[in-house]
Amino acid sequence: MKLERKDITRIYERLKGRAFRAYSNGSYNKSLKYIYIAARVAYKFSWIFTDEDLELLMMKISKSLFIPVEHYKPKANNYVFFDSISLDNVGLSQQYIRALIGNNINFLYISDSTRNLRSKNIFLEIEEYNKAEIYVIPPELSRTEKAKVIFEKIISYRPSKMVMHLMPYSVNPLLAFYALPTEIIKYQINLTDHAFWLGTRCLDYSFEFRPYGCTLTHYQRNMAKDKILLLPFYPIVNTVEFQGFPMECEGKIVVFSGGAYPKILGENNFFLNLVKKMLLANEDAIFLFAGSGDAIPIKKFIVENDLENRIILLGHRTDINEVFKHCDIYMSTYPLGGGLMGQFAAINAKPILAYSTIDKRNSWTEETVCQFKKIKITHTYIDEFLVEAQKLISDKEYRLSFGAALQECVVSIDKFNQTFVDTIKNNTNLVQYEDVDINVNLILIHNIDYENNNNEFKNSLIKFMKFGVLFISPTVFFWAFTYIFTKSFRLKVFMRLKKIFFNLM
Numbered sequence: 001m002k003l004e005r006k007d008i009t010r011i012y013e014r015l016k017g018r019a020f021r022a023y024s025n026g027s028y029n030k031s032l033k034y035i036y037i038a039a040r041v042a043y044k045f046s047w048i049f050t051d052e053d054l055e056l057l058m059m060k061i062s063k064s065l066f067i068p069v070e071h072y073k074p075k076a077n078n079y080v081f082f083d084s085i086s087l088d089n090v091g092l093s094q095q096y097i098r099a100l101i102g103n104n105i106n107f108l109y110i111s112d113s114t115r116n117l118r119s120k121n122i123f124l125e126i127e128e129y130n131k132a133e134i135y136v137i138p139p140e141l142s143r144t145e146k147a148k149v150i151f152e153k154i155i156s157y158r159p160s161k162m163v164m165h166l167m168p169y170s171v172n173p174l175l176a177f178y179a180l181p182t183e184i185i186k187y188q189i190n191l192t193d194h195a196f197w198l199g200t201r202c203l204d205y206s207f208e209f210r211p212y213g214c215t216l217t218h219y220q221r222n223m224a225k226d227k228i229l230l231l232p233f234y235p236i237v238n239t240v241e242f243q244g245f246p247m248e249c250e251g252k253i254v255v256f257s258g259g260a261y262p263k264i265l266g267e268n269n270f271f272l273n274l275v276k277k278m279l280l281a282n283e284d285a286i287f288l289f290a291g292s293g294d295a296i297p298i299k300k301f302i303v304e305n306d307l308e309n310r311i312i313l314l315g316h317r318t319d320i321n322e323v324f325k326h327c328d329i330y331m332s333t334y335p336l337g338g339g340l341m342g343q344f345a346a347i348n349a350k351p352i353l354a355y356s357t358i359d360k361r362n363s364w365t366e367e368t369v370c371q372f373k374k375i376k377i378t379h380t381y382i383d384e385f386l387v388e389a390q391k392l393i394s395d396k397e398y399r400l401s402f403g404a405a406l407q408e409c410v411v412s413i414d415k416f417n418q419t420f421v422d423t424i425k426n427n428t429n430l431v432q433y434e435d436v437d438i439n440v441n442l443i444l445i446h447n448i449d450y451e452n453n454n455n456e457f458k459n460s461l462i463k464f465m466k467f468g469v470l471f472i473s474p475t476v477f478f479w480a481f482t483y484i485f486t487k488s489f490r491l492k493v494f495m496r497l498k499k500i501f502f503n504l505m
Contacts, residue, residue: 001475002452003045004344005444011461011473012041019057020473028061032143032171035198039169042196044457049220049443055201058171059178065144066151066179074160082150084167086113088121089320091191092209093165093414094236097126100163106131107158108157110150112173114139121238126452127232133157135466147175153182157202161424163207168197177202187229187424191216194336194443204427208395210339210367211433220440229423230431232371232411235321235343238491242322245288248309252286253393256327256351258320258341261293264450267463270303271334282393290314290323294341294454324348328399329392332356332365332378335446339368342377346410351402352394354378355385359363359439370409371431377406403492 019034037171042048045437051340079100085091109126113119126132135153137146154162162184166173177186177199188203193213200221207229208214214230217223245254255278257264264271275287275298278350289298295313302311317323318376321344324330330345332338342365354377356363364378377387392399411419423430451457458476462469467496470477 001458003457004178004283005448006047007473007475008041008448009047009478012038013042014472016051016053019054022332023057023061028064028083029143031057031061032175036169036171039171039198040194040460040464041457042298042462043168043192044451045444045447046195047440048462049216050152050200050222050441051196051198052201054198058174059201061144062147062178065147065175067370068179069155069181072155072181072183073158074181075106075158076160077106078157078159079105080110080154080157080159080162080184081107081165082112082162082171082173083122083165084112084173086111086115086119086122088119089117089236089238089252093122093164093190094125095233096165096189096420098413099417099420101125101129101162102413103421104131105421108135108153108159109135110153112146112150112170115365119285119381139503140289143172144175146172151176151179151225154184159184161187163187163189164199164203165189165191165410166197168192170198174199174202185427186422188258194215205229205424209233210365210371212364212438214433215435215438216440219438220433226429227426228431229429230371231416231419231423232368232431233343234411234413234416235340235347237321237339237344237347240319242326243317245326246312246314249286249288253282253284253329253330254288254327255285255329255393256288256290256323257331257333258290258314258317259308259333259336259338260321261291261298262450263291263336263338263452265297265453266446267335272298273333274334274382274385275331276305276307277312277382278389279307280392281386283392285310285389287311288314288318288323288327290423292316296454297453302395303316319346321348324350329353333365334363335360337363337365337367339365340347342369343410345369345403346406347399349403349407351399352406353385353389353392355382359437367436369406371411373409374412375405377408384437 015034015038019031022031026120083093109132115123126134137149188206190206190208190213193208193216205222205227206217209232214228217228218225279285279287302308324344325348330350330352333341336353342352345370352365354365354373356378358380366377379388419430461476465472
């Protein structure tokens with residue numbers, strides 16, 4: 001079953017309709033559930049980047065739940081950091097937490113995520129700072145109950161400012177945020193700057209990390225330029241023992257890349273074919289990829305092109321900084337780029353090899369690596385890219401000098417912390433940028449193409465809606481029914497043949 005734009009927008013509008021009907025019936029938690037699912041659909045495909053209807057609906061629910069606070073008096077040096085993610089090395093939690101600590105600010109850290117091993121560094125760092133408090137929202141509460149707890153905790157702490165680190169579909173906290181007094185200035189950390197997210201009408205300022213996000217927020221999220229604050233970030237580095245490379249890497253120039261597998265799939269395997277061309281032209285090179293997701297299409301490409309010893313999947317690596325230390329060249333992903341991986345390459349003085357098209361500025365690595373020192377990284381012609389690849393692989397001196405130049409580009413911790421506090425002091429953007437050309441239709445085209453090759457969205461919609469998916473999208477329902485029936489039938493046939501086989505022996 002192939003999805004088209006009309007299928008996606010139809011599903012989205014039906015979910016919105018259910019959200020409004022549930023609100024009209026006074027079923028706020030049910031309404032919030034549909035807002036949440038609708039937001040996930042919008043985030044997944046990103047043909048829109050904000051939705052006034054959903055923002056208005058959340059405002060209405062918020063007004064139904066909260067009584068306005070009168071005579072609110074904030075404490076000037078009290079901030080709240082709200083974190084929907086709370087995962088080490090995921091998002092920008094640690095960078096902003098360290099900025100608060102580095103500037104001697106009192107803050108309340110509210111986490112809407114379960115505390116576990118994957119968040120231990122965040123919590124330990126905050127606990128060691130004597131001017132911070134921690135509150136973890138009980139997971140068993142309903143959506144509206146969570147919103148009320150969040151609201152009460154914030155009001156009782158009396159902050160003057162609040163920094164928000166939210167998932168694109170964070171519904172519960174937004175109900176509380178819409179009810180907060182205007183005296184609390186709200187800053188959104190625009191983590192998913194390339195996609196749809198909820199809350200665009202709930203914030204005062206948006207912290208962006210690259211010109212691409214600044215441009216999209218202004219033109220697609222309709223936010224005034226004086227509300228947009230650019231603050232390039234740095235990567236969080238943890239010391240983890242190197243897990244090693246495959247034996248095939250010995251004596252080879254290691255070209256490394258990484259990220260979620262969807263970033264390199266689509267466009268008829270353009271990225272993988274580009275890697276193939278590079279490897280065939282450079283016998284001394286080997287390509288490694290660390291990532292997660294559905295690896296079947298990549299493995300199929302490797303086998304079909306006889307590249308088993310030239311392209312190797314590493315899976316998820318917890319020693320990612322060590323991987324960068326031990327590789328020779330980093331290659332950016334395409335058609336979707338990644339900012340953090342490019343920064344890891346730069347701080348480890350590794351040269352970056354990148355290809356993208358002029359209309360895909362969200363994939364340009366220099367957007368996140370070279371904010372304070374301009375260096376060309378991305379090539380927009382295949383031949384030009386392959387020439388650069390050959391030069392980096394064959395010329396060690398050039399490879400090292402390029403890496404050293406990139407190392408000087410990444411913002412330092414001290415500069416990040418100082419820029420943060422100077423920016424919020426007067427709420428003025430201090431890092432200048434130029435608008436970039438963005439073709440938003442390409443984002444949707446890529447997302448639909450990826451979905452039609454792996455069914456990730458259809459599976460998640462069934463997970464959230466269960467049999468209710470029949471009324472949201474009969475097409476998806478019957479696809480699931482056919483898939484399950486076919487799979488069950490195949491299993492029965494296999495078991496029957498297996499039984500016959502063993503009876504013959």
